[in-house]
Amino acid sequence: MEQHSAVRDLLERSHRLGADPRNTNYAGGNASAKGTGTDPVTGGDVELMWVKGSGGDLGTLTGAGLAVLRLDRLRALTGVYPGVDREDEMVAAFDYCLHGKGGAAPSIDTAMHGLVDAAHVDHLHPDSGIALACAADGEKLTAECFGDKVVWVPWRRPGFQLGLDIAAVKEANPQAVGCVLGGHGITAWGATSEECEANSLYVIRTAEAFLAERGRPEPFGPILPGYEPLDPAARRERAAALAPYLRAVASADRPQVGHFDDSDTVLDFLSRAEHPRLAALGTSCPDHFLRTKVRPLVLDLPPTAPLEETVARLAELHAAYREEYRAYYERHAAPDSPAMRGADPAIVLVPGVGMFSYGKDKQTARVAGEFYVNAINVMRGAEAVSTYAPIEEREKFRIEYWELEEAKLRRMPKPKPLATRIALVTGAGSGIGRAIARRLADEGACVVVADLDAQRAASVAEELGGPDRAVAVTVDVTEEEQIAAAFREALLAFGGVDLVVNNAGISISKPLLETTAGDWDLQHAIMARGSFLVSREAARVMTAQRLGGDIVYIASKNGVFAGPNNIAYGATKADQAHQVRLLAAELGEHGIRVNGVNPDGVVRGSGIFAGGWGAQRAAVYGVEEEKLGEFYAQRTLLKREVLPEHVANAVFALTGGELSHTTGLHVPVDAGVPAAFLR
Structure with missing residues (x-):
């Protein structure tokens, strides 16, 4: 069956945007297109929306990763919307708006795309955009950066109400090409796929230029004496020496796989005077802290400290981290909140050495580290022009322990027997x-x-x-x-x-x-x-x-x-x-x-037998080498070759x-x- 032209355009745009990490992080953001399709029952025309489904990645998106919804049904949900206190109920309603068989599950951002009056919509998480979104005076900076072409939308947890908010902003600002979502990311739109992509890139690149031109040169402060990066060979040796102890720290509740990153971005951040303050504030963008937890564990010793002293200090910091995380959970958990998933860190920062990130498999661990690098870039941008001010802790908890996220975890396939090993x-x-x-x-x-x-x-x-x-x-x-x-x-x-x-x-x-x-x-x-x-x-x-x-x-x-x-x-x-x-x-x-x-x-298939052992043993037993396996089989009780x-x-x-x-x-x-x- 021939692919709809709107779908082809959407996939090509998604791949271009997703291929550049400056535009969005792995599996972050989504894109959509609207167009006319055929009703499989009546054969008549029907207005549809194709949007990246839950859990997909823009850079590798395929047609199977799209959710396809009828626009008339999706937009009719505004008439039965029960209000922000019950907006999560609307996610289940998306299933009744689906068109045809198959397709991906609609994501929480579906309303943002469907309710905005534009044929094409992109929602992305670029570091430059999030830096403005997480600056203490982000609204003012957004106006300075874009004038009235990009509009500020105050923080709101992703969902149906945020879709209504953005739709209202677009209607009230016909000159705007997009918006900065406080504490979150950006959204842009266009009448065509090309125009939408151009508007997305305009927002991202303009924010990048603004931060570069307006930003102060050392937003993370001066170098901390003794916290400079070790040379590469010493760095890797120290990382390997610490790795088993760090894995114990990350795996007290359940075993985890690790990933090590000693990139310049990480090492520079950890060498600067402001890194303890900024790390303690945690990440902000929901995509970030869902993977990195509310904040990392930060070692407060120089990289040259004796290994035994460092291991002992890690044990103390881990105990304190677990106690603080449990207190964070208890401060905000409601009677119907999901159970605490574990109190170990997902990110461990070791000055002079690098970052260790953890997850249920290598990809999850690696992606968690990539997201923390995104967070460092966001902090740098925000501190360069203002002060980094992530969303408040309670809002972070509402997302980390969101029932919709818990439901997503429940839908995941059962781990294989050797997972995490x-x-x-x-x-x-x-x-x-x-x-x-x-x-x-x-x-x-x-x-x-x-x-x-x-x-x-x-x-x-x-x-x-x-x-x-x-x-x-x-x-x-x-x-x-x-x-x-x-x-x-x-x-x-x-x-x-x-x-x-x-x-x-x-x-x-x-x-x-x-x-x-x-x-x-x-x-x-x-x-x-x-x-x-x-x-x-x-x-x-x-x-x-x-x-x-x-x-x-x-x-x-x-x-x-x-x-x-x-x-x-x-x-x-x-x-x-x-x-x-x-x-x-x-x-x-x-x-x-x-x-x-x-x-x-x-x-x-044996390397040993192929290397001469087969010929030697065949000679001992007086058989042809190519029949040695059969010979061995016949002398066994089961008469089967191993x-x-x-x-x-x-x-x-x-x-x-x-x-x-x-x-x-x-x-x-x-x-x-x-x-x-x-x-």
């Missing part, structure tokens, strides 16, 4: 490791793909969905510093690590008399020593996070079953198997579970939540090898 898998560039990484990502985990082969690791990370789902690290597990560096990269990418799979390995298959000391040392360095080093680093991170964790060893049935010509490999697998028992006994008090998987003969995916299934079974009280276990994935039965 951060996994690091060694040897994940191929074979079993790749299958494990894929399964963990499919079940909701963020995955660090660790491998000696950088290209393979990068390829797997890309397969899994890129930086919001997976990152690649290059690591030789025989090198302590490389392992530490891999964990640092994991901490900077996702904020922590709480599921580690020791899978990296090689296989040297030789008779005893042909096995050299070098063969023995290499086999043990990679698997026995490497697993020990990885597990030790994992335990350091997990104990600091105080979230428990899982360590899984991919051992082997060869750790139990004694086969010929296999002394180096079999011995190191037995070493790994006992590490499982030893670490399970030691780490249990920290809630860290340690388990193992004992596969047999995973030939297909594939990498079967090992991945076992890893998920151990870590997916159903075996929460299991540690020190080895799970055979060998299709049944009686000689390898555990006794």
Whole structure:
């Protein structure tokens, strides 16, 4: 079916506006178009409005992301509007204005678009516009900036009444092309899509120029001695050292994934004298504080303070933050308010180091950080020409604990079993490791793909969905510093690590008399020593996070079953198997579970077998190499070949939540090898 011309114009305009972060933030704002469609029942003409639905993003908007409403029904709602005290009831009424099947759910801003008498309307959240909207004398500054072309609208919570307010402003000011919404953003309109876009950009760019020309050069005050940014390498090292402790701060109520930002915008703000005052005021635009919470937690120590002192201070600040947040909730909660969702910060600011943001997944954490950068830009603009004056605390609470927002949260799909968990898998560039990484990502985990082969690791990370789902690290597990560096990269990418799979390995298959000391040392360095080093680093991170964790060893049935010509490999697998028992006994008090998987003969897709081990084992057993998998299968009770995916299934079974009280276990994935039965 051919797309309506008004829809094509709307989508193109939305994509252009949404592609530039100066115009609006991610998933912020909405755009609409009105036009004539066909009534599917009568075949006659009907006036329609297409508007971005709830939760969409302008930059990536598609036709399916639009709500389509009949204008006659939408505008008829003004006749039954019960008043501002009951305006939330109007959102449910939007459903009865929908046209046709499908389409997105109408957002709270639908009335703003439908009631304004213009064919095209944009509602955006540009930093420049919000800076005027959040300035103490924003109304006066708006008049100075735009004259009578843009009109001030006092703060009102988004909803039906705000739509009526804007419609009245447009009618009373026919010369106006848009308005600045106090504490919120901007709205612009036009008779055509081109005119609407031009008016939106006029408001945004004119505000930018006004702030640049009128603003004082250092709105955040002078540099605080000792709070200057560390150099990049030291900054990242300090960030990684703090990350597990900060994740504990952000995850006391429920586990969170983290994101780190050390951009110049953040570092400059945190180096200035006014940052404590401004951060305490919190963000203002509803889109901002819905994602960043009412205010951030700010560390009040310089970046060179001893780590132990900083960790202790973070614990004190966290306790105070939770107490203050609970008091904020109790000050404003009504009997019918939603329950408090948690008292931990979503944003933690560390002077000289950067910003840590948190959310239910990596994208949510990253977007929360992006919104706080928007808030910094807003503060800078407002302070440059006036004083930053966000909406009052009670209004923030009314939005943060809005029943409509709570309903949106209830509609979200159930989290996957490994949501919020951060996994690091060694040897994940191929074979079993790749299958494990894929399964963990499919079940909701963020995955660090660790491998000696950088290209393979990068390829797997890309397969899994890129930086919001997976990152690649290059690591030789025989090198302590490389392992530490891999964990640092994991901490900077996702904020922590709480599921580690020791899978990296090689296989040297030789008779005893042909096995050299070098063969023995290499086999043990990679698997026995490497697993020990990885597990030790994992335990350091997990104990600091105080979230428990899982360590899984991919051992082997060869750790139990004694086969010929296999002394180096079999011995190191037995070493790994006992590490499982030893670490399970030691780490249990920290809630860290340690388990193992004992596969047999995973030939297909295996990097080890492709690297020569397959030919060696085939020669031992007197079979063709390409039939080795079939040979292994026939010697099992189930007569089934073991594939990498079967090992991945076992890893998920151990870590997916159903075996929460299991540690020190080895799970055979060998299709049944009686000689390898555990006794």
